[in-house]
Amino acid sequence: MDIVDFLRSRHGAATTKMLYAAGFTRRALARAVKEGVMSRLHRGVYVTRDADPDIVTAFRANGKLTCVSAARFYRLWTLHEGEQLHLSCGTGLARRRVLHHGQCPHPDHPYLPVAGVADVLLHAMRCLPELESLVMVQSAVSQALLTTKFLESKMPGNRNGKLRAILDLVLPRADSLLEVLAHTHFRRAGLRVQMHAEVPGVGEVDCLINECLIVELDGGTHLEGKQVKKDHYRNNAGLRGGLVSLHYYYADVVYHPQRMVAEVMAVLWNREAGRYAPARYAPGWVPPS
Structure with missing residues (x-):
């Protein structure tokens, strides 16, 4: 691996110490600077022309990316990235469009100027709105990066x-941020929610509400032809078993949760009122066997 490839594997920036540890010599660094393939950001840090701007800012500030600004480096789910950069800086000096966080007592990222995942989540929980921090925590727990007990x-x-x-809102298992958000909204509406429930004849469903209503949370793959057909057959199987199904997408769960919950409540109310009536409520509609 040449020096440029090494830097790009680290988002376009690395310290002199890292470069030496990777086997690059002082002469190799000087030659790369002379050839213009990299430049010295400041003493002890080298960057490529296409280096990640957030990483460069963190190195320049002698700080660490944290909170939502660090989420992508741990593949954590996020709802909104925001316009401000979240940094933990030793100096604490005010910088434009930078939100400063406290110190980072836990181990940092192994080679980037990024706070450790524990500090990232603790900062997020103190900084972000509840649901935005929840999806980050859920993602970390789902990846087994740490535990809620910790x-x-x-x-x-x-x-x-x-x-x-x-x-308390973190699920033992969540395959997408939609699941943890939907579970939270439904639970707060007073509904009984089973996530990843096994339904006879249907298989595993995303949510089973009040033991009678299936709610599926659909991502992009559900728009593919084969998946659409599979979903329709699953809906048919659910109806044969007396279960109604509803489907919701990212925009419904993230941007219009109140409307989603209201629709679920309306379906449950209609079922309770007998509007999806079995034969005893509508005699004569089933032909005699």
């Missing part, structure tokens, strides 16, 4: 009660 141990006392409440 995070809870870092938030003792009454003053952290609201933060610990976020951890």
Whole structure:
């Protein structure tokens, strides 16, 4: 691997120490600078022309990316990236469009100026709206990067009660951010929600609400022809078993959750009122066997 490939594997930036550890010599660094394939950002840091701008900013500020700005480096789900860069800086000096966070007592990213995942999540829980931090925590737990028990141990006392409440919303398993958000909205509406429920004849469904209503949370793959056909057959199987199905997409769950919950409540109310009536409520509609 040449020096440019090495830098690009680290988002276009690395410290002198890292470069030496990778086997590049002082002469190789000088030659690369002379040839223009990289430049020295400041003492001890080299960057390529196409280096990640957030990484460059963190190195320039002698800080670490954290909170939502660090999420992509751990493949954490996010709802909104925001316009401000979230940094933990030793100096704490004000910088334009930068939101400063506290110190990072936990181990950092192994080679990037990025806070460790524990500090990233703790900063996010104190900084972001509840649901935005929840999806980040859920993603980290789903990837087994850490546990809710570990995070809870870092938030003792009454003053952290609201933060610990976020951890109560984390699911043992969530395959997408839509699942944890939908579960939260349905649970807060007073509904009984089973996630990843096994339904006879149908298979595993995303949500089973009040033991009678299937809710599927559809991503981009559900728009593909084969998947659409499969979903229709699953809906048919659910109806044969007496279960109605509803489908929701990213925009419904993220941007219009109240409308989604209201629709679910309306379907449950109609079922309770007998509008999806079995034969005893509508005699004569089933031909005699």
